[in-house]
Amino acid sequence: MSTPAHSAKGTSDTRALALATRGLSKSFGSLPVARNVEIKLPQGARYALIGPNGAGKTTLINLMTGMLTPNAGRIFLGDDDITTMEPEARVRRGLARTFQINTLFAGLNPLEAVTLAVAERRGIAGNFWQNTAIHKETIEEAYDILVRLRLGDCCYQITRELPYGRQRLLEIALALATKPKVLLLDEPAAGVPQEESGDIFEAVAGLSGDLTLLFIEHDMHVVFRFASHIIVLVGGAIFTEGSPAEIAADPGVREVYLGKRKHG
Amino acid sequence: MRIGTTVTASTTLTPQAYLRAQSRWQPIEIAFWLATLAPYVLFPDYLSLASQIAITALFALSLDLILGYAGIVSLGHAAFFGVGAYTAGIIAKYGWGEPLSGLLAAAVLAGLTGYATSFIIARFRHLALIMLTLGFGLLLAELANSASWLTGGVDGLQGVKMWPLLGVFEFDLYGYVAYTYSLIVLFAVFLFARRLINSPFGLALRGIRENAVRMPAIGAPSRAHIQTIYTIAAAIAGIAGALLAQTTETVSLETLGFQRSADVVMLVLGGAGRLYGGLIGAAIFMVARDQFSGIAPQYWYFWIGVLLVMVVMILPNGIIGGLSKIYGRWKRK
Numbered sequence: 001m002s003t004p005a006h007s008a009k010g011t012s013d014t015r016a017l018a019l020a021t022r023g024l025s026k027s028f029g030s031l032p033v034a035r036n037v038e039i040k041l042p043q044g045a046r047y048a049l050i051g052p053n054g055a056g057k058t059t060l061i062n063l064m065t066g067m068l069t070p071n072a073g074r075i076f077l078g079d080d081d082i083t084t085m086e087p088e089a090r091v092r093r094g095l096a097r098t099f100q101i102n103t104l105f106a107g108l109n110p111l112e113a114v115t116l117a118v119a120e121r122r123g124i125a126g127n128f129w130q131n132t133a134i135h136k137e138t139i140e141e142a143y144d145i146l147v148r149l150r151l152g153d154c155c156y157q158i159t160r161e162l163p164y165g166r167q168r169l170l171e172i173a174l175a176l177a178t179k180p181k182v183l184l185l186d187e188p189a190a191g192v193p194q195e196e197s198g199d200i201f202e203a204v205a206g207l208s209g210d211l212t213l214l215f216i217e218h219d220m221h222v223v224f225r226f227a228s229h230i231i232v233l234v235g236g237a238i239f240t241e242g243s244p245a246e247i248a249a250d251p252g253v254r255e256v257y258l259g260k261r262k263h264g
Numbered sequence: 265m266r267i268g269t270t271v272t273a274s275t276t277l278t279p280q281a282y283l284r285a286q287s288r289w290q291p292i293e294i295a296f297w298l299a300t301l302a303p304y305v306l307f308p309d310y311l312s313l314a315s316q317i318a319i320t321a322l323f324a325l326s327l328d329l330i331l332g333y334a335g336i337v338s339l340g341h342a343a344f345f346g347v348g349a350y351t352a353g354i355i356a357k358y359g360w361g362e363p364l365s366g367l368l369a370a371a372v373l374a375g376l377t378g379y380a381t382s383f384i385i386a387r388f389r390h391l392a393l394i395m396l397t398l399g400f401g402l403l404l405a406e407l408a409n410s411a412s413w414l415t416g417g418v419d420g421l422q423g424v425k426m427w428p429l430l431g432v433f434e435f436d437l438y439g440y441v442a443y444t445y446s447l448i449v450l451f452a453v454f455l456f457a458r459r460l461i462n463s464p465f466g467l468a469l470r471g472i473r474e475n476a477v478r479m480p481a482i483g484a485p486s487r488a489h490i491q492t493i494y495t496i497a498a499a500i501a502g503i504a505g506a507l508l509a510q511t512t513e514t515v516s517l518e519t520l521g522f523q524r525s526a527d528v529v530m531l532v533l534g535g536a537g538r539l540y541g542g543l544i545g546a547a548i549f550m551v552a553r554d555q556f557s558g559i560a561p562q563y564w565y566f567w568i569g570v571l572l573v574m575v576v577m578i579l580p581n582g583i584i585g586g587l588s589k590i591y592g593r594w595k596r597k
Contacts, residue, residue, distance in 0.1 A: 140280070
């Protein structure tokens with residue numbers, strides 16, 4: 001399989017697509033931040049999205065999750081066109097994300113926060129008459145998620161007092177509580193010391209194989225280790241994509257991304 | 265060393281037991297409600313004031329539900345208090361003086377007003393929200409002013425005649441029935457609010473307050489939640505207004521006024537987002553107002569100002585916040 005990375009669109013992947021964008025474009029004023037982006041995430045994929053700072057990686061996640069509205073293009077979740085849906089409606093259909101900068105419920109503890117997310121998914125968060133504590137299954141599901149991410153022992157501690165690495169895991173726990181089909185991880189280990197970032201990606205790697213993953217990450221060791229496919233974004237457009245080996249061998253990528261990183 | 269952490273020996277509890285323990289009645293709460301009976305014995309001459317305090321506490325409680333729990337800042341909450349007051353007052357003036365049905369009518373009408381405005385409220389936050397609520401408040405106040413054929417305008421609504429409570433208890437001059445009535449209503453609504461706070465919906469409200477950006481990302485319909493709580497809070501404010509109208513047998517434009525909306529900052533005194541904060545804050549504010557206006561009838565707001573500044577400087581989380589901090593330290597020893 002030594003096809004040039006530039007023709008990666010014709011990859012042999014015949015799996016059904018979990019998430020796809022078609023001609024996705026967005027400008028802030030005269031500054032284009034997404035240019036005709038075509039992403040195809042097959043079901044169960046583990047894709048990495050890389051690119052230099054300001055390449056528009058987070059913007060792309062914001063567009064796909066509905067936090068930004070595209071100027072042109074369509075977004076599909078499975079077979080459904082979700083381009084005009086509200087962010088929360090997309091989440092309920094199975095498209096979840098995490099944030100590069102912690103976007104947590106600082107004054108709640110992890111148990112409360114994840115219980116809230118599970119309650120929202122189960123449609124009981126509008127219930128203002130029953131005590132939360134009687135919803136045993138909801139609470140147990142939340143606790144299971146926390147334990148899976150090794151947050152079980154600190155789940156009664158208020159979020160703002162948790163160590164930073166734990167907070168990054170809680171980011172993921174909150175997203176998992178929505179039972180996503182597709183999960184977009186925006187630099188899950190951002191700001192975590194290198195020796196700990198492995199823990200976070202181990203947790204990511206341990207997620208169910210049915211879950212489709214797209215993650216943004218700067219650490220190339222992590223990317224090459226955990227991604228089956230890499231999309232390189234430069235200046236809001238897809239520069240190239242392909243397998244880790246192809247991307248590693250691509251002189252163009254070296255120049256725009258890998259090379260530059262050595263200086264920066 | 266923070267308040268609200270409530271990290272007790274709870275690490276040994278199961279998650280379900282932990283959440284249940286969070287909503288359990290504390291001895292201090294029972295003590296608080298027993299203390300509300302003290303005026304009967306200790307200050308029998310001040311039952312009218314006690315009744316006003318209970319009404320103000322109820323009003324503060326309604327604001328706390330949106331401000332303290334959902335983080336919705338409002339400078340026009342008196343609008344709903346006023347709608348409730350005029351509803352109850354007008355019904356009684358035109359021949360139906362039965363208090364409980366008047367209370368219900370006031371709750372429904374204030375709730376409907378809240379629901380109608382909630383569509384706009386739920387789309388905004390922060391400063392825009394302050395302006396919007398302020399605008400709605402002023403709008404309604406002037407509406408009531410101009411519709412003097414109905415409201416009595418600046419002269420206030422006269423000729424409100426209440427029937428005896430439950431057909432038995434006549435409203436007396438000493439405020440005995442008035443206080444009992446206000447206190448029971450306050451307690452009943454408090455029980456409702458307490459239940460709401462400990463429900464999944466209450467958790468969702470705290471979620472909105474803690475991080476409005478994250479809410480859509482966990483699939484939460486924040487706007488729908490905000491509309492619900494705004495409507496509920498409006499209805500409760502309406503009940504408070506109705507209580508005032510019924511126990512004083514008059515309604516003035518002041519019930520709708522900006523001053524009343526602003527006075528609810530007394531929540532800050534007690535501590536927002538703590539249910540009891542509004543109740544304690546209201547009690548301190550009303551007593552202070554009563555005392556200060558006796559000392560310096562013209563300048564008493566000066567002292568209210570001093571009180572506010574002091575509390576915010578010394579106890580940034582309000583009186584309840586400060587107390588629970590001290591309590592937390594003491595418990596840890």
